[in-house]
Amino acid sequence: MRRQAAWDRIVGSAIAAITVLVIFREWGVAGWTAPVVPVLVLGVMAVFATQVGRSRKVFIAVAVGLTGALALTDPDWVAITLRALGAAAFIAAFFSALATLRNVAQTSPAIQQAGRFLSAQKPGRRYAALSVGGQMFALLLNYGAIQLLGALAMSSAKSEPNAEIRMIRTRRMLLAIQRGFISSLPWSPLSFAMAISTTMVPGTSWAQAVVPGLITALIVSGIGWILDTAFKPRLTTAPAPRTDPTGNWWAMTPLVVLLSLLVIGVSTLYALTSVRIVGIVAVIVPVMALVWMVIQHWRTRPAYHVATRVRDYLFAELPGYRGELTLLMMAGYIGTVGAQLLAPVMARAGLDLGALPTWVILVSFVWIIPLAGQVGMNPILAVTLIAPLIPDAASLGVSPTALVVAITAGWTLSGASSPYTATTLLIGSFGGISALRVGLVWNGAYTLICACVLSVWVVIYGLLL
Numbered sequence: 001m002r003r004q005a006a007w008d009r010i011v012g013s014a015i016a017a018i019t020v021l022v023i024f025r026e027w028g029v030a031g032w033t034a035p036v037v038p039v040l041v042l043g044v045m046a047v048f049a050t051q052v053g054r055s056r057k058v059f060i061a062v063a064v065g066l067t068g069a070l071a072l073t074d075p076d077w078v079a080i081t082l083r084a085l086g087a088a089a090f091i092a093a094f095f096s097a098l099a100t101l102r103n104v105a106q107t108s109p110a111i112q113q114a115g116r117f118l119s120a121q122k123p124g125r126r127y128a129a130l131s132v133g134g135q136m137f138a139l140l141l142n143y144g145a146i147q148l149l150g151a152l153a154m155s156s157a158k159s160e161p162n163a164e165i166r167m168i169r170t171r172r173m174l175l176a177i178q179r180g181f182i183s184s185l186p187w188s189p190l191s192f193a194m195a196i197s198t199t200m201v202p203g204t205s206w207a208q209a210v211v212p213g214l215i216t217a218l219i220v221s222g223i224g225w226i227l228d229t230a231f232k233p234r235l236t237t238a239p240a241p242r243t244d245p246t247g248n249w250w251a252m253t254p255l256v257v258l259l260s261l262l263v264i265g266v267s268t269l270y271a272l273t274s275v276r277i278v279g280i281v282a283v284i285v286p287v288m289a290l291v292w293m294v295i296q297h298w299r300t301r302p303a304y305h306v307a308t309r310v311r312d313y314l315f316a317e318l319p320g321y322r323g324e325l326t327l328l329m330m331a332g333y334i335g336t337v338g339a340q341l342l343a344p345v346m347a348r349a350g351l352d353l354g355a356l357p358t359w360v361i362l363v364s365f366v367w368i369i370p371l372a373g374q375v376g377m378n379p380i381l382a383v384t385l386i387a388p389l390i391p392d393a394a395s396l397g398v399s400p401t402a403l404v405v406a407i408t409a410g411w412t413l414s415g416a417s418s419p420y421t422a423t424t425l426l427i428g429s430f431g432g433i434s435a436l437r438v439g440l441v442w443n444g445a446y447t448l449i450c451a452c453v454l455s456v457w458v459v460i461y462g463l464l465l
Contacts, residue, residue: 009314011155017036017039017137018089019092022092022093026279026282038052041088044325044329048060062065066337070340080340091196091197091332094327095324095328099318101141101285105140105141106148106293111137111140111148114255117252118149130173130180133149133180134177134183139259139262146177153174156169161383165334170431174431175224182413182416182423183412184214185411186405186409190285192328193379196332197403197411198278200383201400204395204402215457216408216454249312264286265284328380332380332381339385353391362462363455365386365406365458366454366458369410376418377416378420378421379411379418383407387403390403398463404460409457416443417439417443418439418442424439
């Protein structure tokens, strides 16, 4: 036990150091520290390799195998490997920065009350409330939004004595939460979809992609609401009269204030500096989390409690994410290295993606990313593998933002349909069904309809707007 705790302290310190050094890189300071980052990433993954489960070890083994193949075939393999390690470091830093806000939000009574109010809405407005509220919670809690709202939804559903109504309510509430969460992916500055796609496509930024991303979110959430409204299950017994939820919409005020502060802070720094949104977010979010933590403990020895929580976060919570970090970091690494190996193979085979019509390339992102998710390919892996193989936006005759819109649209649908993503796994665990059933049965028709509509949207945005 003591040995594990010692390793956790080492790993937590290393991840914190990676986060700080990545922030230095994003802000263009202390450039002399850059060579340390790959060493820290290798060290963290070496420790994780002895601690994670078999499925995660497979990712590490694939990464090692691809690195060996790269060393044998590409004379520039060292530079490519360092770039891949940099991608893994960026993902680890972004994840750990976002997790600070989740850590604090989960202990906030105000956030709990807001979630409880949403989950207690009457059936006629519950889906819309959870779907829109789910996007707001996703900004603060990331995947923790599904865990919090899912737990509250299940508590609400269990209070229903009628088994038939309870089952229907559970499904509708969980789908609203999931679809609300994935609706945040194409526009939120805190989503991996936006962070990775704007990194992979040169000449893009969150500020350029946020408006079309919001339209993507509107399409995805709107289709979900229409399907939920149009295909309400018919009950064999009349439901009991519903009472109004405790409280009112003022319960959402703390959440709105926090999100406003986040957006204002990010927007202001973006306007005043030349730093990318991801670099700004990596600073703003931990600072907000620290201030919020001080406020939570202001009346009870704030210095002691904050120091204790920071220590627990660094040396217990962060190392506890070893499975998630291994998956995400290795996805970024494998995609970066794999793209370098795949490009010459495609060239020798005479496959020229530049010969394809532009609309086909845009639409392909909408479909390929969720299809890749069906065989276990994480969206980060799919995007980092495919995006470098696509001709640049100028040669396609579209703006770089059009590629981001297409990529994030496909990423969003992968979150709804892939049985290997955290969203479907969490929803399945709450619903007592498999993630495969969530992705292909609960969300099968929804995903196909969204894919068709989003295909039209990305073509309209790319070629007409």
